[in-house]
Amino acid sequence: MSCVxxxxxxxxxxxxxxxxxxxxxxxxxxxxxxxxxxxxxxxxMRQSQGGHWWLNLKCDPDEAQALRDIFDAVIPGYHMNKQHWNTVILDGTVPKGEIERMIDNSFLLVVKKMRKSERQSILLHL
Known part of the structure; x- marks a missing residue:
């Protein structure tokens, strides 16, 4: 199964x-x-040359910067608010478990901002 x-x-x-x-x-x-x-x-930029897939994820601002410092493949969010979003370049250098953790955090950050009733109905399924 491919990474993407x-x-x-x-x-x-x-x-x-x-x-x-x-x-x-x-x-x-x-x-x-x-x-x-x-x-x-x-x-x-490199679509015709088989470029990498880019994954934009919402992120806590402090963690966003830390992830950019740790991984070369994590950059400020492309076409997004650079303080609250990161782009993960799926080039194989970021471990699968770390990508899943970043996805989980992005999902939870968005859910956390929802109305209580919506938030609770979603969290019941986690």
Whole structure:
């Protein structure tokens, strides 16, 4: 199973998750109850040369910077608020477990901002 397929399946396995392409073909947007928590797209600059997939994830600002310091493949969020989003370049250098942890955190940060009733209904499924 490819890394991108595994990431896609992990994102969609989150409770109440959906995927759409509101920004056009080639940019998958993952939402929990209509709130975005991730995007997945092939790097535009090198798309024709088999570039890497880029995963945008919401992140606590302090942790976002720490992850950028630890991993060369984690950069400020591409086309996102650079304080609250990171882009993970799926080039194989970030361990699968770490990518899953970052996805979990992104999902929970978005859920945490929802109304209490919505939040509770989602958290029951975790």
């Amino acid at each position: 397929k595994a990431v896609h399946e992990y994102l969609l396995a989150k409770p109440f998750s959906s995927v759409s392409q509101p920004f056009g073909e080639g940019v998958d947007v993952y939402k929990v109850k209509d709130k975005m928590y991730a995007t997945l797209a092939l790097e535009k």
